[in-house]
Amino acid sequence: MPTSVKIFDTTLRDGTQGEGISLSVEDKIKIARKLDELGVHYIEGGWPGSNSKDIEFFERARSMTFKNAKITAFGSTRRKDSLASDDINLNRLVESGASVATIFGKSWDFHVTTAIQTTLEENLNMIYDSVLFLKKSGMEVIYDAEHFFDGYKNNPEYALQTIRKAQDAGADWIVLCDTNGGSLPGEVSEIVSIVTKSVTTPVGIHAHNDCELGVANSLAAVQAGARQVQGTINGYGERCGNANLSSIIPNLQLKLHYEVISVEELQTLTSVSRYISEIANMHMPVNQPYVGNAAFAHKGGIHVSAILKDASTYEHTKPELVGNKQRVLVSELAGQSNVLVKAQELNLDFNKEHQKTKEIIEKIKEMEHQGYQFEGADATLELLLREAFEGLEEIFTLESFKMLVEKSANQAVVSEAIVKVKVHGETIYTAAEGNGPVNALDNALRKALIQYYPDIKNIHLSDYKVRVLDEKGATAGKVRVLMETTDFKSTWNTLGVSSNIIEASWYALVDSLRYALISRQRVEPVNKDQQERLGLVNH
Incomplete structure (x- = not known):
């Protein structure tokens, strides 16, 4: 005993x-x-x-x-x-x-x-x-x-x-x-x-x-x-x-x-x-033993190749015993094994001898060289892999967007976004205000899409982080934007990189909505009659 x-x-x-x-x-x-x-x-x-x-x-x-x-x-x-x-x-x-x-x-x-x-x-x-x-x-x-x-x-x-x-x-x-x-x-x-x-x-x-x-x-x-x-x-x-x-x-x-x-x-x-x-509203260290998000995460290709054969090669205990799970990170250190594990998680038809596999690995490594970091943005990575192995339906395409930011002496800053997108062959033109440029852009894009995808109303931006990647470039340096989005049942993270913070935010924002609509099987747009019934048509 x-x-x-x-x-x-x-x-x-x-x-x-x-x-x-x-x-x-x-x-x-x-x-x-x-x-x-x-x-x-x-x-x-x-x-x-x-x-x-x-x-x-x-x-x-x-x-x-x-x-x-x-x-x-x-x-x-x-x-x-x-x-x-x-x-x-x-x-x-x-x-x-x-x-x-x-x-x-x-x-x-x-x-x-x-x-x-x-x-x-x-x-x-x-x-x-x-x-x-x-x-x-x-x-x-x-x-x-x-x-x-x-x-x-x-x-x-x-x-x-x-x-x-x-x-x-x-x-x-x-x-x-x-x-x-x-x-x-x-x-x-x-x-x-x-x-x-x-x-x-x-x-x-x-x-x-x-x-x-x-x-x-x-x-x-x-x-x-x-x-x-x-x-x-x-x-x-x-x-x-x-x-x-x-x-x-x-x-x-x-x-x-x-x-x-x-x-x-x-x-x-x-x-x-x-x-x-x-x-407690306290940040949870990713590397906290046993319970941290990275406690059983593997990034190096040699490590991943070994754990595919037997997890105990690089894990001191089974993560399930403490309610955690094994994670394989895809990055510039990734080999075929990393992509294989990710593809298996997503039930993708993966053939490691296929040319597509080598191409996607090279693409991931190049994107990480440009500043992407996929271990913190599983949703963007999933979209990337699905696009490579399955092809993805284009939910919408951007024609243009404009940002207006106005500040007068006695008033707060006002941000307005004007967005023109094409959804299933139809051009939609919308404008919306927000409490900042990114919020205004988010509101305008949702306003355009909600006529076709009503479920967007249940999706909300829950966190937004910006990191400067090239400090020597000062205000002209590259930035990485990480967005966390939730539907109050689950959360997902998306990523955007650019030398322009608004453009980086746009990439992350588009991926957050694409992930919600594509990976969650909500891609069928409602027709005009349904839009009228739901009160989604702008008159």
């Missing part, structure tokens, strides 16, 4: 201390539900004694049912020279309705005398009294020994005294915190081994990532005997962040073979990680 390790998630508390992260109560409720679905054992909801937002979270959490997780309230030991029963923060932990309280206390003698300015004996009393008060109130108590590793290295006997006091008072868990994130895995392993022999209470680890060792230190602690790991999804947290549970959970389960969450729950890890990044 594998040894079990409990996961304690503090994304909603410690994670929100990260720069740029602010969660509403509704955000925290959504994330808590996702964490419960993932199978984590403890969800630290916040500090009910510190702000009204956290108080409201705990009020709402009382009426919620969680399948796997226990909701945990966070706080500190009582104030010096006072009674635990009179401490406002401790009482709010009890009143929160949470079944578990996590409180931190000082383990480092330097902090006791300098930060809270009391005696070493009074600090021991603060720990004992606070844990005992919460236990008598019927709560499960997790004692976080703040700065434990620094404290142990400075004064090992006193650091051990602090956690023994928590044990004597009835703490259910003692969690050793590397609060400054400066310890090394060897130190963590040695100290955790000593602690597990010095106390009978189960031990946990709470690591920070200031030396890029949060995950490594957490794993070292578990191997040395810790049975609870605290951290945050995607490593969110103050300074350099907390230990990243998105890496810790699969490492514990797939590499070290501990029992953490179920196989089915582990398969949701990628979707949970990305969901939380969206709610």
Whole structure:
């Protein structure tokens, strides 16, 4: 029977201390539900004694049912020279309705005398009294020994005294915190081994990532005997962040073979990680291990040729185990194997001996030389491959477009686009305004096409990025435009490159609509009678 390790998630508390992260109560409720679905054992909801937002979270959490997780309230030991029963923060932990309280206390003698300015004996009393008060109130108590590793290295006997006091008072868990994130895995392993022999209470680890060792230190602690790991999804947290549970959970389960969450729950890890990044409005690093978009991406032709024979040649584990997927990137490094895999994904009739294959590979390499980067624009790549292997119906052709941008002294900038396109032999001439040149162009093109393709009304531009490719060219340099488009069921990315930002945007915009209409089988235009019925004809 594998040894079990409990996961304690503090994304909603410690994670929100990260720069740029602010969660509403509704955000925290959504994330808590996702964490419960993932199978984590403890969800630290916040500090009910510190702000009204956290108080409201705990009020709402009382009426919620969680399948796997226990909701945990966070706080500190009582104030010096006072009674635990009179401490406002401790009482709010009890009143929160949470079944578990996590409180931190000082383990480092330097902090006791300098930060809270009391005696070493009074600090021991603060720990004992606070844990005992919460236990008598019927709560499960997790004692976080703040700065434990620094404290142990400075004064090992006193650091051990602090956690023994928590044990004597009835703490259910003692969690050793590397609060400054400066310890090394060897130190963590040695100290955790000593602690597990010095106390009978189960031990946990709470690591920070200031030396890029949060995950490594957490794993070292578990191997040395810790049975609870605290951290945050995607490593969110103050300074350099907390230990990243998105890496810790699969490492514990797939590499070290501990029992953490179920196989089915582990398969949701990628979707949970990305969901939380969206709610937190934080960029998801593409190279994040296990759950990043590039975690199982292959670009070099030799690599791709090998994974076609056996994926384990260049993958340390199966991406499906964590809910991710293998990706093959087509680029200037691509060989036939890359295009073969992409073509297979698209169910295209691909023959690697065919001249078309060699031509499309050369075309892709040339386009990348001009500034295209297809690994970020799957929709543009799909259109390119379909055109090469199947041929594509021309949805519309551009005859011309004009841009007017006007700024007067007392008015905002006004942008207007005038577009002339040919759709199934008929010339359409439209004009539209927008809050910028690209938005105006988008509006004018949609206005022309919606008469024939009503589904365009459900398609929206969701992101727009511009990158200057030739910095030496200054304002005359080439630019690459990346557009993300959505129909609220899925998203796709398209690309345009030009020395003119409007032209680059046009290429990306045209591909975004072509992809929606062609690859999604919405290419049949409505006839005049249907246009009249749908109210799409401009009178």
